[in-house]
Amino acid sequence: MVIGYAPGAWDLFHVGHLNVLRHARDRCDYLVAGVVDDDMLEQAKGARPIVPTLERAEILRAIEFVDEVFIETQPDKLETWRRRPFDVFFKGDDWRGTVKGLDLERRFAEVGVSVVYFPYTVHTSSTRLRRALTMLEPNAGHDEALQNI
Template identity: 70%
Template sequence: MPHTVGYAPGVYDLFHVGHLNILRHARSQCDYLVAGVVSDEVAELAKGRAPMVPLIERLEIVRSIRFVDAAFVETVPDKLETWKQVRFDVIFKGDDWRGTPKGDRLERDFETVGVGVVYFPYTVHTSSTQLRSAVERLAAGHGTTG
């Protein structure tokens, strides 16, 4: 019987329902789900700022979600390099990647190693960026920085 390994990478900063939905949907489409938790350094490289929640805490949160069979710390931005370490059959991304240069590149790269790319609906009403902005506004309004 085939055993499908899925991979759901993300920063998972300020964990919210959108993250939970991606992991839930991903787990429903594979036999074993590995959540890739992006390191602080790689997240800062990709997003231009460090996550608010430290890696060790983000890893613990994601590892504790019942849909996740294993958590893996992503320390390189190249997903093919990560694949060489994890060896998954399908990678899951939010559909905000679909049809973008980075999504097209992801699909091309993974086609070369037989890995499928599956997109899930992006939760537009809740995002870590919005949560971060709200926290920063609150902190600024109270004269605190952290």
Template identity: 70%
Template sequence: MTRRVGYAPGVYDLFHVGHLNILRHARSRCDHLVAGVVSDEMAALAKGRAPVVPLPERLEIVRSVRFVDAAFVETVPDKLETWRQVRFDVIFKGDDWRGTEKGDRLERDFATVGVEVVYLPYTVHTSSTLLRRALHQLLDSA
């Protein structure tokens, strides 16, 4: 029997329930879940700012989540290159990617290697961006 390997990439900065939900839902849809933790440099490139929590700490947090079987540090922007290194069968993204240019490109790229793209419910009421904004407001008012 072939095991289904899943891949759930993310920055996982300011770890919150949305991150936990993605990992929980992803693990329920595969036999082995690898969480891709984006490096500080790649996060700054993708989001225009460095994570608050440094990579070694984010990696340790994600590795410690019971739904995660392995963690991998993403150091390249090309998800197909990451696939060549990790060899997963399905990649999980938040459903905020569905129907976007990034999501459509991801689906096209992974169709060429037989990887399924699965969108999982995005937790709207909390995000690292919202947490970062709240922290800045607290610090500004102090």
């Protein structure tokens, strides 16, 4: 049985997230969705997620492509693999060819884990959704902000 691992923030869940999970499930027998916890996201991105860890995990548990949810509480993906072993690691292709991506590929190759990249959804992202939400003011019209998504 091939176990796949798809980590992410999964904040402001959108179609790009769903596509990653769908494509990941097509390439493994058992899919584990890794949820990066609130503290790690704040460290990495400088802001806490809008949707808290346990709620993001609950959303993922409800998706038919996901067999298991694992909450990540530390940043080292190899340590995550030690705590919850898997055979294939799935990531958005915005990491492909980057220093971080190449390092990830090298480290996982040493333990027999392959890295598979999926297309990044550029027209919809949590970053763009967050930006649109921050543009919304209490009395401002929502249509204008939502057009920027």
